[in-house]
Amino acid sequence: MIRFLEISNHTFFWYYLASNLAYLLMLITALKTSAMHQRRLESHRLNWFKEMPMTPPITLIVPAHNEEASIRVNIRNLLKLDYPELEIIVVNDGSRDRTLEELCEEFRLRRLRAVYVAETKSAPVRGLYRSDVHSNLMVIDKVAAGNKADAINAGLNAATSPYVCIVDADSVLERDALLRIMVPILEDPKRVVAVGGIVRVLNGSELVEGQLRRVRMPRKSIEAIQVIEYLRAFLIGREAWAQGNMLTIISGAFGVFRTDLVRAIGGYRASSIGEDMDLVARLHRHMRRRGADYQVRFVPDPMCWTEAPSDLRSLARQRARWQKGLLDVLWSNRDMLFRSRYGRIGCFAFPYLWLFELFAPIMETLGIATIVLAAALNILSREFFLQFLIFGYAFATVISIGSVLQEEITYKRYNDWKDVVRLVSYCFFEHFPYRQLHMVWCLQGLWQYLLGDHQWKTVKRKGLVSATAE
Amino acid sequence: MTSIFEKLWRLSPAALVFKAILVAIAADALLLAFIFLRRTYRRRFFAKRDARVFEFRLQWDALISGKIPYETWRRKTFDRRIVEALALDAFEAAGPEESARLLKFMRASGLIQKRIFEAQNLKGWRRMRALVALGRTRAPEGVHALAEALRDGHLEVRLAALRGLGRTACPQAAEEILAWVGEAGLQVPALPLQSALIQCCTERPQLLLPFVKRAEGTLREILGRVLGEVATPALGFELLQFVDDEHEELRAAAARAMAQADSSLALDALAELAQDRTWFVRLRAIIGLGQLADPRALPTLLTALTDSNRLVRIRAAEALVQFRAEMVPIFRQVVQLRDRYGLHAYLTAIENGDLRGKLEAQLQNNTKIMGEQKGVLLKVLQTGAMPLKDRLTTQDVLNPAGLRQ
Numbered sequence: 044m045i046r047f048l049e050i051s052n053h054t055f056f057w058y059y060l061a062s063n064l065a066y067l068l069m070l071i072t073a074l075k076t077s078a079m080h081q082r083r084l085e086s087h088r089l090n091w092f093k094e095m096p097m098t099p100p101i102t103l104i105v106p107a108h109n110e111e112a113s114i115r116v117n118i119r120n121l122l123k124l125d126y127p128e129l130e131i132i133v134v135n136d137g138s139r140d141r142t143l144e145e146l147c148e149e150f151r152l153r154r155l156r157a158v159y160v161a162e163t164k165s166a167p168v169r170g171l172y173r174s175d176v177h178s179n180l181m182v183i184d185k186v187a188a189g190n191k192a193d194a195i196n197a198g199l200n201a202a203t204s205p206y207v208c209i210v211d212a213d214s215v216l217e218r219d220a221l222l223r224i225m226v227p228i229l230e231d232p233k234r235v236v237a238v239g240g241i242v243r244v245l246n247g248s249e250l251v252e253g254q255l256r257r258v259r260m261p262r263k264s265i266e267a268i269q270v271i272e273y274l275r276a277f278l279i280g281r282e283a284w285a286q287g288n289m290l291t292i293i294s295g296a297f298g299v300f301r302t303d304l305v306r307a308i309g310g311y312r313a314s315s316i317g318e319d320m321d322l323v324a325r326l327h328r329h330m331r332r333r334g335a336d337y338q339v340r341f342v343p344d345p346m347c348w349t350e351a352p353s354d355l356r357s358l359a360r361q362r363a364r365w366q367k368g369l370l371d372v373l374w375s376n377r378d379m380l381f382r383s384r385y386g387r388i389g390c391f392a393f394p395y396l397w398l399f400e401l402f403a404p405i406m407e408t409l410g411i412a413t414i415v416l417a418a419a420l421n422i423l424s425r426e427f428f429l430q431f432l433i434f435g436y437a438f439a440t441v442i443s444i445g446s447v448l449q450e451e452i453t454y455k456r457y458n459d460w461k462d463v464v465r466l467v468s469y470c471f472f473e474h475f476p477y478r479q480l481h482m483v484w485c486l487q488g489l490w491q492y493l494l495g496d497h498q499w500k501t502v503k504r505k506g507l508v509s510a511t512a513e
Numbered sequence: 514m515t516s517i518f519e520k521l522w523r524l525s526p527a528a529l530v531f532k533a534i535l536v537a538i539a540a541d542a543l544l545l546a547f548i549f550l551r552r553t554y555r556r557r558f559f560a561k562r563d564a565r566v567f568e569f570r571l572q573w574d575a576l577i578s579g580k581i582p583y584e585t586w587r588r589k590t591f592d593r594r595i596v597e598a599l600a601l602d603a604f605e606a607a608g609p610e611e612s613a614r615l616l617k618f619m620r621a622s623g624l625i626q627k628r629i630f631e632a633q634n635l636k637g638w639r640r641m642r643a644l645v646a647l648g649r650t651r652a653p654e655g656v657h658a659l660a661e662a663l664r665d666g667h668l669e670v671r672l673a674a675l676r677g678l679g680r681t682a683c684p685q686a687a688e689e690i691l692a693w694v695g696e697a698g699l700q701v702p703a704l705p706l707q708s709a710l711i712q713c714c715t716e717r718p719q720l721l722l723p724f725v726k727r728a729e730g731t732l733r734e735i736l737g738r739v740l741g742e743v744a745t746p747a748l749g750f751e752l753l754q755f756v757d758d759e760h761e762e763l764r765a766a767a768a769r770a771m772a773q774a775d776s777s778l779a780l781d782a783l784a785e786l787a788q789d790r791t792w793f794v795r796l797r798a799i800i801g802l803g804q805l806a807d808p809r810a811l812p813t814l815l816t817a818l819t820d821s822n823r824l825v826r827i828r829a830a831e832a833l834v835q836f837r838a839e840m841v842p843i844f845r846q847v848v849q850l851r852d853r854y855g856l857h858a859y860l861t862a863i864e865n866g867d868l869r870g871k872l873e874a875q876l877q878n879n880t881k882i883m884g885e886q887k888g889v890l891l892k893v894l895q896t897g898a899m900p901l902k903d904r905l906t907t908q909d910v911l912n913p914a915g916l917r918q
Binding site: 082083085091096153155160203233430433434437438444447448 | 549
């Protein structure tokens with residue numbers, strides 16, 4: 044027993060150290076990359092891109108399920124996006140509310156007949172509509188299949204542009220978001236096959252007519268902590284991974300892909316729980332198998348704002364689903380692991396995800412249990428244990444404050460002093476008990492997946508209209 | 514075996530963990546201090562800057578007309594940067610007259626000369642910034658400095674120079690770019706190069722011809738693409754030589770360009786390109802035929818409706834619906850093709866053009882189609898489903914004369 048505890052203590056110590064050092068490395072890489080990105084932006088006048096004759100058209104695919112409260116405002120805003128050639132396809136994914144009627148009334152939709160060829164598999168389409176007032180707006184009304192992937196596939200079948208951008212119906216895009224996310228593609232269209240955009244937490248911010256007027260920190264702690272999490276995940280994690288062309292996830296809320304490639308890999312996998320990560324993993328697989336010289340890039344400019352869960356129950360569901368999705372993708376792509384054919388994705392990114400993302404809740408739980416047990420059995424110095432905990436805490440706050448610093452020196456969207464003070468203070472408070480709760484939710488997700496619960500559970504959100512009223 | 518914590522403890526915890534704690538806390542403190550100090554500094558800086566911008570805005574006309582002596586603001590870096598930023602922003606929205614006035618001011622105040630000097634003598638990001646500023650002014654005297662920067666070792670600087678040259682949109686800049694790619698090859702990604710060349714060659718597209726003929730490989734394809742974008746009817750005969758080119762991009766460019774040529778010259782060439790083995794060459798040819806809007810292109814467009822590529826089908830259908838006076842015979846031919854994908858593409862184009870009602874009315878009023886066949890066609894139009902084979906005659910398929918019966 045004692046020997047077991049000692050071995051596990053060794054393991055957890057090195058695991059913890061390696062995980063934190065990896066994050067430190069990512070922070071340093073991200074800081075450097077962001078600085079370069081900022082410099083580069085100085086030579087990219089966005090309006091020049093807009094005027095460029097070769098700027099390729101984009102199809103925006105917007106899956107919508109029971110969005111009657113905010114669909115009018117959202118689509119109106121998407122139509123105002125600053126991009127020269129834009130087609131918008133809203134996929135009404137079997138909404139049981141008045142989503143379709145709202146769209147019909149607002150945009151004077153007329154029904155089209157017999158125009159849909161299902162090249163990518165999706166649930167049956169009930170009808171296609173085109174707006175009389177905005178010729179670039181199309182609506183697909185389809186039977187619900189219980190997942191977003193299916194709705195996106197339906198949109199993909201109707202898309203006519205060389206690039207598709209997937210946007211959540213409840214997200215708020217900044218006016219120049221598409222121009223910004225297209226910058227890597229416009230620079231190197233042959234190599235860049237997909238670009239992920241940053242997603243930021245909308246809660247607490249001021250909206251007017253569905254457009255962001257002022258960025259504020261959310262009032263509730265549970266939302267504020269998610270702001271730090273998003274900053275850390277996007278401004279450090281994804282920025283660093285993308286630097287090494289090892290980005291394995293592009294958020295489902297906002298990302299651009301080459302249409303032909305998404306079609307070539309069969310579109311989104313409807314049975315997948317983490318459909319966004321699954322798509323990127325299959326894209327990597329496809330390109331690596333062909334031996335193609337390609338890039339999956341990330342753009343850190345603030346562009347897409349989304350509503351984060353504001354109650355524990357919804358957050359727990361969301362995080363459990365994310366963990367299930369991670370396991371699902373890693374398991375279905377397990378043949379890529381340590382295979383030189385898949386390059387750095389198979390030899391570096393996937394092993395990291397298995398070890399430090401998928402197993403993290405298990406390792407943390409076991410670590411806490413064995414260390415507490417060892418301390419109780421007097422086989423480790425309690426004084427040293429305490430010191431190690433303090434070090435761990437201080438180190439974790441360095442990473443969190445580092446992500447705030449990233450935000451601060453690059454985009455600085457929280458202008459109010461009070462917001463910055465709150466943002467920084469949550470860097471110290473998120474480690475207890477939120478982190479432990481998060482660990483439990485992730486474990487729940489893994490457990491549900493192993494029990495065969497692969498369902499997509501909805502997360503309760505207030506919606507943009509209520510956010511506006513706040 | 515002792516615990517890892519014990520081992521570290523024995524190794525002198527004060528030297529390791531305790532120091533690590535101190536380092537982490539110090540890092541926290543430094544990060545926080547940096548954030549707060551930076552915020553304070555920036556708040557003051559922008560307050561001062563805003564006030565100064567407001568002052569300059571109030572006397573803007575006097576400032577750019579030279580009534581306020583340039584020396585009053587030129588010698589102070591802070592003021593000079595503000596004035597330059599205001600002037601460059603004004604360029605973005607200015608019409609020809611205002612641009613000329615601003616350019617005159619930039620020249621007289623020496624701001625352009627300063628940027629040219631910086632673009633020629635600085636390095637790295639500072640050089641890049643100067644190049645961007647020069648590009649924003651669109652001043653012809655900046656072309657030489659921008660062209661020099663095309664030979665810089667850093668890609669970002671080369672891109673900034675290329676974009677700047679593109680902004681000037683003058684043949685002189687095109688000559689510089691073409692000379693550079695001729696001597697150094699492809700040193701930048703294709704898209705920025707294409708865009709810059711398109712902007713600069715619009716006035717004199719013939720500049721491209723000798724370079725396209727001489728270039729090889731990818732560069733030839735890129736130049737061909739540019740040629741396709743900027744070609745004018747005057748280049749018609751010159752473009753015919755690219756119809757049989759070995760590079761698919763060149764053939765596509767020829768197809769794109771032929772759409773601008775005289776239809777008597779272009780029809781045969783485009784019909785040939787519409788049979789090409791490469792889908793995007795066929796696509797460009799079909800788009801070109803659509804642009805010509807010549808009824809002689811109808812058989813080719815109808816054949817393209819059965820193309821294996823979806824985009825080609827869509828464009829062929831869009832081209833076909835342009836012939837509004839002949840909607841009924843075209844629709845009849847489309848149905849007789851018996852290609853479900855082609856029919857769907859055509860109906861999509863009809864729906865997108867909001868022409869379904871019109872076609873339905875024309876069908877109903879048509880006296881040249883027999884009763885049963887009319888019923889079949891109306892049903893196809895209403896349901897989008899292909900009729901049974903024996904309900905249709907197969908005569909006149911792909912017969913342009915039939916279309917005008």
